[in-house]
Amino acid sequence: MPRTDAVLADPRLVAAAERLGRPLVKTVVVQAQERARAGAITPAQVAESALEGLRALGPLRRVINATGVLLHTNLGRAPLSAGAIRAAAIAAGHTDVEFDLHTGARGRRGRGAMAALAAAVPAAEAVHVVNNNAAALVLAATALAAGREIIISRGELVEIGDGFRIPDLLVSTGARLREVGTTNRTHLPDYADAIGEDTGFVLKVHPSNFRVEGFTGEVGVGELATLGVPVVVDIGSGLLEREPLLPGEPAAADVLRAGADLVTASGDKLLGGPQAGLLLGRRDLVERLRRHPLARALRVDKLTLAALEATLRDPVPPVAAALHADPALLAKRAEAIAAALRRAGVEATAVPSLATVGGGGAPGVTLPSAAVSLPAALAAPLRTGEPAVAGRIEDGRLLLDLRAVAPEEDTELIRAVAG
Numbered sequence: 217m218p219r220t221d222a223v224l225a226d227p228r229l230v231a232a233a234e235r236l237g238r239p240l241v242k243t244v245v246v247q248a249q250e251r252a253r254a255g256a257i258t259p260a261q262v263a264e265s266a267l268e269g270l271r272a273l274g275p276l277r278r279v280i281n282a283t284g285v286l287l288h289t290n291l292g293r294a295p296l297s298a299g300a301i302r303a304a305a306i307a308a309g310h311t312d313v314e315f316d317l318h319t320g321a322r323g324r325r326g327r328g329a330m331a332a333l334a335a336a337v338p339a340a341e342a343v344h345v346v347n348n349n350a351a352a353l354v355l356a357a358t359a360l361a362a363g364r365e366i367i368i369s370r371g372e373l374v375e376i377g378d379g380f381r382i383p384d385l386l387v388s389t390g391a392r393l394r395e396v397g398t399t400n401r402t403h404l405p406d407y408a409d410a411i412g413e414d415t416g417f418v419l420k421v422h423p424s425n426f427r428v429e430g431f432t433g434e435v436g437v438g439e440l441a442t443l444g445v446p447v448v449v450d451i452g453s454g455l456l457e458r459e460p461l462l463p464g465e466p467a468a469a470d471v472l473r474a475g476a477d478l479v480t481a482s483g484d485k486l487l488g489g490p491q492a493g494l495l496l497g498r499r500d501l502v503e504r505l506r507r508h509p510l511a512r513a514l515r516v517d518k519l520t521l522a523a524l525e526a527t528l529r530d531p532v533p534p535v536a537a538a539l540h541a542d543p544a545l546l547a548k549r550a551e552a553i554a555a556a557l558r559r560a561g562v563e564a565t566a567v568p569s570l571a572t573v574g575g576g577g578a579p580g581v582t583l584p585s586a587a588v589s590l591p592a593a594l595a596a597p598l599r600t601g602e603p604a605v606a607g608r609i610e611d612g613r614l615l616l617d618l619r620a621v622a623p624e625e626d627t628e629l630i631r632a633v634a635g
Protein backbone atom coordinates (compact mmCIF):
# COMPACT_ATOMS: atom_id res chain seq x y z
CA MET A 217 0.00 0.00 0.00
CA PRO A 218 1.51 3.39 -0.98
CA ARG A 219 2.01 5.68 2.03
CA THR A 220 -0.38 8.61 2.39
CA ASP A 221 2.48 11.14 2.15
CA ALA A 222 3.78 9.50 -0.99
CA VAL A 223 0.37 9.64 -2.65
CA LEU A 224 -0.11 13.26 -1.55
CA ALA A 225 3.19 14.15 -3.27
CA ASP A 226 1.67 13.24 -6.66
CA PRO A 227 1.80 16.59 -8.54
CA ARG A 228 -1.85 16.28 -9.56
CA LEU A 229 -2.86 15.88 -5.91
CA VAL A 230 -0.55 18.73 -4.87
CA ALA A 231 -2.41 20.91 -7.38
CA ALA A 232 -5.75 19.68 -6.06
CA ALA A 233 -4.66 20.49 -2.48
CA GLU A 234 -3.90 24.06 -3.54
CA ARG A 235 -7.40 24.38 -4.92
CA LEU A 236 -9.39 22.42 -2.34
CA GLY A 237 -7.20 22.42 0.78
CA ARG A 238 -4.98 19.61 2.05
CA PRO A 239 -7.39 18.16 4.65
CA LEU A 240 -10.03 17.35 2.04
CA VAL A 241 -7.48 15.83 -0.35
CA LYS A 242 -6.01 13.75 2.47
CA THR A 243 -9.44 12.40 3.44
CA VAL A 244 -10.08 11.32 -0.13
CA VAL A 245 -6.65 9.65 -0.37
CA VAL A 246 -7.32 7.71 2.85
CA GLN A 247 -10.66 6.57 1.43
CA ALA A 248 -8.88 5.40 -1.75
CA GLN A 249 -6.37 3.46 0.37
CA GLU A 250 -9.27 1.77 2.13
CA ARG A 251 -10.75 0.78 -1.22
CA ALA A 252 -7.35 -0.71 -2.15
CA ARG A 253 -7.21 -2.62 1.16
CA ALA A 254 -10.68 -3.99 0.46
CA GLY A 255 -9.45 -5.17 -2.95
CA ALA A 256 -11.78 -2.91 -4.95
CA ILE A 257 -8.79 -1.29 -6.68
CA THR A 258 -5.08 -2.11 -6.88
CA PRO A 259 -2.56 -0.19 -4.73
CA ALA A 260 -1.21 1.35 -7.94
CA GLN A 261 -4.64 2.89 -8.59
CA VAL A 262 -4.88 4.79 -5.28
CA ALA A 263 -3.76 8.19 -6.62
CA GLU A 264 -5.96 7.89 -9.72
CA SER A 265 -8.95 6.84 -7.63
CA ALA A 266 -8.42 9.77 -5.23
CA LEU A 267 -8.27 12.18 -8.18
CA GLU A 268 -11.51 10.76 -9.50
CA GLY A 269 -13.14 11.24 -6.11
CA LEU A 270 -11.90 14.83 -5.98
CA ARG A 271 -13.29 15.65 -9.41
CA ALA A 272 -16.75 14.86 -8.11
CA LEU A 273 -16.16 16.89 -4.94
CA GLY A 274 -14.61 20.19 -5.95
CA PRO A 275 -16.44 23.43 -6.63
CA LEU A 276 -18.44 23.86 -9.83
CA ARG A 277 -16.28 23.02 -12.81
CA ARG A 278 -15.79 24.76 -16.09
CA VAL A 279 -17.58 23.13 -19.03
CA ILE A 280 -17.11 23.87 -22.72
CA ASN A 281 -20.66 23.88 -24.06
CA ALA A 282 -20.46 22.01 -27.36
CA THR A 283 -24.06 20.78 -27.11
CA GLY A 284 -25.34 23.25 -29.69
CA VAL A 285 -27.86 24.46 -27.12
CA LEU A 286 -27.12 28.12 -26.46
CA LEU A 287 -28.97 28.37 -23.16
CA HIS A 288 -28.53 24.97 -21.55
CA THR A 289 -30.24 25.06 -18.16
CA ASN A 290 -28.12 22.20 -16.84
CA LEU A 291 -24.96 24.07 -17.86
CA GLY A 292 -25.94 27.30 -16.11
CA ARG A 293 -27.74 29.03 -18.99
CA ALA A 294 -25.96 32.21 -20.15
CA PRO A 295 -22.17 32.48 -19.72
CA LEU A 296 -21.14 35.93 -18.51
CA SER A 297 -19.20 38.34 -20.71
CA ALA A 298 -15.59 39.16 -19.82
CA GLY A 299 -16.80 42.57 -18.60
CA ALA A 300 -19.45 41.01 -16.36
CA ILE A 301 -16.92 38.57 -14.91
CA ARG A 302 -14.53 41.44 -14.13
CA ALA A 303 -17.34 43.47 -12.56
CA ALA A 304 -18.44 40.54 -10.39
CA ALA A 305 -14.85 39.91 -9.30
CA ILE A 306 -14.48 43.54 -8.19
CA ALA A 307 -17.82 43.47 -6.38
CA ALA A 308 -16.74 40.30 -4.56
CA GLY A 309 -14.73 42.46 -2.16
CA HIS A 310 -15.97 45.52 -0.30
CA THR A 311 -17.88 47.60 -2.80
CA ASP A 312 -20.17 50.64 -3.02
CA VAL A 313 -23.28 48.54 -3.69
CA GLU A 314 -25.32 50.57 -1.19
CA PHE A 315 -23.00 53.47 -0.46
CA ASP A 316 -22.54 56.87 -2.09
CA LEU A 317 -18.80 57.51 -2.26
CA HIS A 318 -19.37 61.24 -2.93
CA THR A 319 -21.49 62.02 0.11
CA GLY A 320 -20.45 59.15 2.36
CA ALA A 321 -24.12 58.38 2.97
CA ARG A 322 -26.20 55.30 2.21
CA GLY A 323 -27.12 55.00 -1.49
CA ARG A 324 -29.84 53.04 -3.28
CA ARG A 325 -28.75 49.44 -3.55
CA GLY A 326 -27.53 48.55 -7.03
CA ARG A 327 -28.38 51.96 -8.45
CA GLY A 328 -25.87 51.47 -11.29
CA ALA A 329 -27.61 48.28 -12.42
CA MET A 330 -31.04 49.90 -12.08
CA ALA A 331 -29.90 52.92 -14.10
CA ALA A 332 -28.45 50.66 -16.81
CA LEU A 333 -31.68 48.65 -16.99
CA ALA A 334 -33.83 51.79 -17.10
CA ALA A 335 -31.62 53.22 -19.85
CA ALA A 336 -31.90 49.98 -21.84
CA VAL A 337 -35.72 50.06 -21.68
CA PRO A 338 -36.90 53.69 -21.84
CA ALA A 339 -40.50 52.45 -22.19
CA ALA A 340 -40.38 51.35 -18.52
CA GLU A 341 -41.21 54.06 -15.97
CA ALA A 342 -39.45 52.10 -13.23
CA VAL A 343 -37.40 48.95 -12.81
CA HIS A 344 -36.51 46.50 -10.07
CA VAL A 345 -34.41 43.32 -9.94
CA VAL A 346 -34.97 40.18 -7.88
CA ASN A 347 -33.44 36.72 -7.65
CA ASN A 348 -34.95 35.25 -10.83
CA ASN A 349 -38.05 35.41 -12.98
CA ALA A 350 -39.89 32.99 -10.70
CA ALA A 351 -39.20 35.39 -7.81
CA ALA A 352 -40.45 38.31 -9.91
CA LEU A 353 -43.74 36.44 -10.48
CA VAL A 354 -44.04 35.53 -6.80
CA LEU A 355 -43.46 39.15 -5.79
CA ALA A 356 -46.02 40.45 -8.29
CA ALA A 357 -48.59 37.84 -7.26
CA THR A 358 -48.03 38.50 -3.54
CA ALA A 359 -48.03 42.28 -3.73
CA LEU A 360 -50.84 42.66 -6.27
CA ALA A 361 -53.08 39.61 -5.89
CA ALA A 362 -52.67 37.76 -2.55
CA GLY A 363 -56.17 36.69 -1.44
CA ARG A 364 -57.47 37.81 -4.83
CA GLU A 365 -57.53 36.47 -8.38
CA ILE A 366 -55.03 36.28 -11.20
CA ILE A 367 -56.71 35.79 -14.56
CA ILE A 368 -54.71 33.57 -16.90
CA SER A 369 -55.39 31.69 -20.16
CA ARG A 370 -55.50 27.87 -20.00
CA GLY A 371 -53.01 27.92 -22.89
CA GLU A 372 -50.43 29.62 -20.68
CA LEU A 373 -50.31 27.30 -17.66
CA VAL A 374 -46.64 26.56 -18.21
CA GLU A 375 -44.25 24.09 -16.59
CA ILE A 376 -40.84 25.79 -16.56
CA GLY A 377 -38.66 22.75 -15.87
CA ASP A 378 -37.53 20.29 -13.20
CA GLY A 379 -41.23 19.80 -12.34
CA PHE A 380 -41.85 23.46 -11.40
CA ARG A 381 -45.06 24.97 -12.71
CA ILE A 382 -46.01 28.63 -12.94
CA PRO A 383 -49.62 28.03 -11.79
CA ASP A 384 -48.38 26.25 -8.63
CA LEU A 385 -45.89 29.04 -8.01
CA LEU A 386 -48.62 31.68 -8.24
CA VAL A 387 -51.04 29.78 -5.99
CA SER A 388 -48.30 29.34 -3.38
CA THR A 389 -48.51 33.10 -2.72
CA GLY A 390 -52.14 32.93 -1.61
CA ALA A 391 -53.48 34.27 -4.90
CA ARG A 392 -56.26 32.33 -6.65
CA LEU A 393 -56.04 31.48 -10.34
CA ARG A 394 -58.99 32.22 -12.55
CA GLU A 395 -58.34 30.14 -15.67
CA VAL A 396 -60.03 31.31 -18.85
CA GLY A 397 -60.30 30.02 -22.43
CA THR A 398 -58.98 26.67 -23.61
CA THR A 399 -55.58 25.11 -24.28
CA ASN A 400 -55.54 26.21 -27.92
CA ARG A 401 -57.81 29.29 -28.03
CA THR A 402 -58.63 32.13 -25.69
CA HIS A 403 -60.58 35.27 -26.66
CA LEU A 404 -60.88 38.76 -25.20
CA PRO A 405 -64.45 38.14 -23.88
CA ASP A 406 -63.11 35.15 -21.90
CA TYR A 407 -60.94 37.59 -19.95
CA ALA A 408 -63.61 40.30 -19.80
CA ASP A 409 -66.20 37.87 -18.35
CA ALA A 410 -63.80 36.80 -15.61
CA ILE A 411 -62.97 40.30 -14.37
CA GLY A 412 -64.59 41.29 -11.11
CA GLU A 413 -64.02 42.91 -7.73
CA ASP A 414 -61.53 40.22 -6.80
CA THR A 415 -59.29 40.65 -9.83
CA GLY A 416 -55.69 41.38 -8.88
CA PHE A 417 -54.33 41.37 -12.41
CA VAL A 418 -54.41 39.64 -15.78
CA LEU A 419 -51.28 37.57 -16.38
CA LYS A 420 -49.92 36.70 -19.80
CA VAL A 421 -47.16 34.09 -19.85
CA HIS A 422 -45.01 33.59 -22.94
CA PRO A 423 -44.75 29.91 -23.94
CA SER A 424 -40.93 29.95 -24.04
CA ASN A 425 -40.39 26.21 -24.12
CA PHE A 426 -43.20 24.85 -26.30
CA ARG A 427 -45.28 25.67 -29.36
CA VAL A 428 -48.97 25.17 -30.02
CA GLU A 429 -49.77 24.91 -33.71
CA GLY A 430 -52.95 24.60 -35.76
CA PHE A 431 -56.31 26.01 -34.65
CA THR A 432 -54.97 28.47 -32.10
CA GLY A 433 -55.71 31.95 -30.86
CA GLU A 434 -54.47 34.17 -28.08
CA VAL A 435 -55.22 37.71 -27.00
CA GLY A 436 -52.48 40.26 -27.56
CA VAL A 437 -51.19 42.59 -24.87
CA GLY A 438 -52.72 45.60 -26.62
CA GLU A 439 -56.21 44.11 -26.31
CA LEU A 440 -55.68 42.98 -22.73
CA ALA A 441 -54.68 46.54 -21.87
CA THR A 442 -58.22 47.69 -22.73
CA LEU A 443 -59.71 45.61 -19.90
CA GLY A 444 -59.13 48.21 -17.19
CA VAL A 445 -57.14 45.98 -14.80
CA PRO A 446 -53.35 45.70 -14.48
CA VAL A 447 -51.77 43.50 -17.14
CA VAL A 448 -48.62 41.64 -16.09
CA VAL A 449 -46.62 39.94 -18.85
CA ASP A 450 -44.02 37.25 -18.22
CA ILE A 451 -41.94 37.40 -21.40
CA GLY A 452 -39.51 34.72 -20.19
CA SER A 453 -36.28 35.19 -22.11
CA GLY A 454 -35.33 38.74 -21.14
CA LEU A 455 -35.02 40.19 -24.64
CA LEU A 456 -35.21 43.93 -24.10
CA GLU A 457 -35.44 44.85 -27.79
CA ARG A 458 -36.81 42.73 -30.63
CA GLU A 459 -34.36 40.21 -32.09
CA PRO A 460 -34.92 39.71 -35.85
CA LEU A 461 -33.48 36.18 -35.71
CA LEU A 462 -36.14 35.18 -33.16
CA PRO A 463 -39.40 36.70 -34.39
CA GLY A 464 -41.48 34.65 -31.93
CA GLU A 465 -39.76 36.00 -28.83
CA PRO A 466 -41.45 39.03 -27.28
CA ALA A 467 -39.27 41.97 -26.25
CA ALA A 468 -39.85 43.97 -23.07
CA ALA A 469 -39.89 47.31 -24.91
CA ASP A 470 -42.61 46.15 -27.36
CA VAL A 471 -44.78 44.62 -24.66
CA LEU A 472 -44.60 47.80 -22.57
CA ARG A 473 -45.38 49.98 -25.57
CA ALA A 474 -48.35 47.71 -26.32
CA GLY A 475 -49.75 48.58 -22.89
CA ALA A 476 -48.41 46.08 -20.35
CA ASP A 477 -48.34 47.52 -16.83
CA LEU A 478 -45.58 45.22 -15.61
CA VAL A 479 -43.16 42.92 -17.42
CA THR A 480 -41.16 40.12 -15.80
CA ALA A 481 -38.17 38.35 -17.38
CA SER A 482 -35.04 36.32 -16.67
CA GLY A 483 -31.57 37.85 -16.68
CA ASP A 484 -29.72 34.69 -17.70
CA LYS A 485 -31.54 33.72 -20.87
CA LEU A 486 -31.37 35.79 -24.07
CA LEU A 487 -30.24 38.90 -22.20
CA GLY A 488 -27.03 36.96 -21.58
CA GLY A 489 -26.45 38.06 -17.99
CA PRO A 490 -26.48 36.57 -14.49
CA GLN A 491 -29.46 34.77 -12.96
CA ALA A 492 -31.89 37.56 -12.08
CA GLY A 493 -35.54 38.48 -12.33
CA LEU A 494 -36.24 41.74 -14.11
CA LEU A 495 -39.33 43.79 -13.25
CA LEU A 496 -40.15 46.67 -15.58
CA GLY A 497 -43.18 48.89 -15.86
CA ARG A 498 -45.50 51.35 -14.18
CA ARG A 499 -43.83 53.31 -11.40
CA ASP A 500 -46.60 52.81 -8.81
CA LEU A 501 -46.65 49.04 -9.33
CA VAL A 502 -42.87 48.65 -9.30
CA GLU A 503 -42.71 50.75 -6.10
CA ARG A 504 -45.37 48.58 -4.44
CA LEU A 505 -43.34 45.49 -5.26
CA ARG A 506 -40.05 47.09 -4.21
CA ARG A 507 -41.44 48.18 -0.81
CA HIS A 508 -43.25 44.87 -0.10
CA PRO A 509 -41.66 42.97 2.85
CA LEU A 510 -41.13 39.93 0.60
CA ALA A 511 -38.87 42.01 -1.68
CA ARG A 512 -36.13 41.77 0.95
CA ALA A 513 -36.22 37.97 0.82
CA LEU A 514 -35.85 38.02 -2.96
CA ARG A 515 -33.08 40.63 -3.00
CA VAL A 516 -30.18 40.06 -5.38
CA ASP A 517 -26.58 39.73 -4.40
CA LYS A 518 -23.96 42.41 -5.13
CA LEU A 519 -22.22 40.03 -7.56
CA THR A 520 -25.42 39.76 -9.57
CA LEU A 521 -25.94 43.52 -9.59
CA ALA A 522 -22.39 44.10 -10.80
CA ALA A 523 -22.62 41.43 -13.51
CA LEU A 524 -26.05 42.62 -14.64
CA GLU A 525 -24.91 46.22 -14.98
CA ALA A 526 -21.84 45.19 -16.99
CA THR A 527 -24.00 42.94 -19.21
CA LEU A 528 -26.40 45.79 -19.92
CA ARG A 529 -23.55 48.14 -20.78
CA ASP A 530 -21.67 45.51 -22.83
CA PRO A 531 -23.08 45.48 -26.36
CA VAL A 532 -22.41 41.81 -27.14
CA PRO A 533 -22.57 39.23 -24.35
CA PRO A 534 -21.54 35.67 -25.36
CA VAL A 535 -25.16 34.55 -25.90
CA ALA A 536 -25.69 37.32 -28.46
CA ALA A 537 -22.36 36.48 -30.12
CA ALA A 538 -23.40 32.82 -30.38
CA LEU A 539 -26.83 33.74 -31.72
CA HIS A 540 -25.31 35.93 -34.43
CA ALA A 541 -22.33 33.68 -35.26
CA ASP A 542 -21.74 33.39 -39.02
CA PRO A 543 -22.42 29.76 -40.10
CA ALA A 544 -19.61 29.97 -42.70
CA LEU A 545 -17.12 30.89 -39.97
CA LEU A 546 -18.43 28.10 -37.76
CA ALA A 547 -17.84 25.66 -40.64
CA LYS A 548 -14.27 26.95 -41.08
CA ARG A 549 -13.58 26.49 -37.36
CA ALA A 550 -15.00 22.95 -37.47
CA GLU A 551 -12.75 22.12 -40.46
CA ALA A 552 -9.67 23.48 -38.69
CA ILE A 553 -10.41 21.62 -35.45
CA ALA A 554 -11.16 18.35 -37.28
CA ALA A 555 -7.92 18.68 -39.29
CA ALA A 556 -5.87 19.31 -36.14
CA LEU A 557 -7.47 16.29 -34.47
CA ARG A 558 -6.80 14.04 -37.48
CA ARG A 559 -3.15 15.10 -37.33
CA ALA A 560 -3.20 13.97 -33.69
CA GLY A 561 -4.59 10.59 -34.77
CA VAL A 562 -8.23 11.15 -33.80
CA GLU A 563 -10.97 10.06 -36.21
CA ALA A 564 -12.68 13.44 -36.70
CA THR A 565 -14.69 15.12 -39.46
CA ALA A 566 -16.39 18.49 -39.80
CA VAL A 567 -20.14 18.25 -40.38
CA PRO A 568 -23.04 20.68 -40.72
CA SER A 569 -25.27 20.81 -37.66
CA LEU A 570 -28.35 22.49 -36.26
CA ALA A 571 -28.15 24.41 -32.98
CA THR A 572 -31.06 25.60 -30.83
CA VAL A 573 -31.63 28.39 -28.34
CA GLY A 574 -32.70 25.93 -25.64
CA GLY A 575 -35.00 26.07 -22.64
CA GLY A 576 -34.48 29.82 -22.55
CA GLY A 577 -36.63 30.55 -25.54
CA ALA A 578 -37.47 30.24 -29.22
CA PRO A 579 -38.87 26.68 -29.26
CA GLY A 580 -38.75 25.14 -32.72
CA VAL A 581 -36.17 27.61 -34.01
CA THR A 582 -33.00 26.01 -35.39
CA LEU A 583 -29.78 27.87 -36.10
CA PRO A 584 -27.47 26.59 -38.85
CA SER A 585 -24.22 25.53 -37.24
CA ALA A 586 -21.15 23.33 -37.68
CA ALA A 587 -19.80 20.51 -35.56
CA VAL A 588 -16.84 18.18 -35.21
CA SER A 589 -18.06 14.59 -35.47
CA LEU A 590 -16.19 12.10 -33.25
CA PRO A 591 -16.54 8.47 -32.13
CA ALA A 592 -19.29 8.31 -29.50
CA ALA A 593 -16.93 6.53 -27.09
CA LEU A 594 -15.21 9.88 -26.48
CA ALA A 595 -18.32 11.38 -24.86
CA ALA A 596 -17.67 10.14 -21.30
CA PRO A 597 -13.93 10.92 -21.12
CA LEU A 598 -14.58 14.41 -22.51
CA ARG A 599 -17.32 15.06 -19.95
CA THR A 600 -15.04 14.08 -17.08
CA GLY A 601 -11.92 15.77 -18.44
CA GLU A 602 -10.46 19.14 -17.48
CA PRO A 603 -11.98 21.35 -18.75
CA ALA A 604 -15.09 19.23 -19.15
CA VAL A 605 -16.56 19.16 -22.66
CA ALA A 606 -20.27 18.48 -23.19
CA GLY A 607 -21.33 17.54 -26.72
CA ARG A 608 -24.38 15.70 -28.01
CA ILE A 609 -24.89 12.22 -29.40
CA GLU A 610 -26.56 12.07 -32.80
CA ASP A 611 -26.85 8.97 -35.02
CA GLY A 612 -24.23 7.12 -32.99
CA ARG A 613 -21.62 9.92 -33.21
CA LEU A 614 -20.47 12.50 -30.70
CA LEU A 615 -21.02 15.97 -32.17
CA LEU A 616 -19.14 18.95 -30.78
CA ASP A 617 -21.29 21.83 -32.03
CA LEU A 618 -19.39 25.10 -32.19
CA ARG A 619 -22.21 27.64 -32.04
CA ALA A 620 -22.06 28.04 -28.25
CA VAL A 621 -18.27 27.59 -28.14
CA ALA A 622 -16.30 30.84 -28.13
CA PRO A 623 -13.55 30.93 -30.82
CA GLU A 624 -11.02 31.45 -27.99
CA GLU A 625 -11.94 27.98 -26.71
CA ASP A 626 -11.05 26.11 -29.92
CA THR A 627 -7.45 25.41 -28.89
CA GLU A 628 -8.58 24.04 -25.54
CA LEU A 629 -11.19 21.93 -27.28
CA ILE A 630 -8.50 20.39 -29.51
CA ARG A 631 -6.31 19.73 -26.48
CA ALA A 632 -9.22 18.21 -24.55
CA VAL A 633 -9.99 15.75 -27.39
CA ALA A 634 -6.45 14.97 -28.52
CA GLY A 635 -5.25 14.56 -24.90
Ligand SMILES: *Cc1c(COP(=O)(O)O)cnc(C)c1O
Pocket residue numbers: 348349350351374376421422423424425450451452453481482483492493576
Ligand atom coordinates in the same frame (compact mmCIF):
# COMPACT_ATOMS: atom_id res chain seq x y z
C1 LIG B 1 -37.65 30.62 -17.80
C2 LIG B 1 -39.01 31.13 -17.52
C3 LIG B 1 -39.43 31.36 -16.21
C4 LIG B 1 -38.55 31.08 -15.03
O1 LIG B 1 -37.51 31.99 -15.00
P1 LIG B 1 -36.31 31.83 -13.94
O2 LIG B 1 -35.48 33.04 -14.18
O3 LIG B 1 -35.65 30.54 -14.25
O4 LIG B 1 -36.94 31.80 -12.59
C5 LIG B 1 -40.68 31.87 -16.01
N1 LIG B 1 -41.50 32.15 -17.05
C6 LIG B 1 -41.13 31.94 -18.33
C7 LIG B 1 -42.08 32.26 -19.42
C8 LIG B 1 -39.87 31.42 -18.61
O5 LIG B 1 -39.50 31.22 -19.87
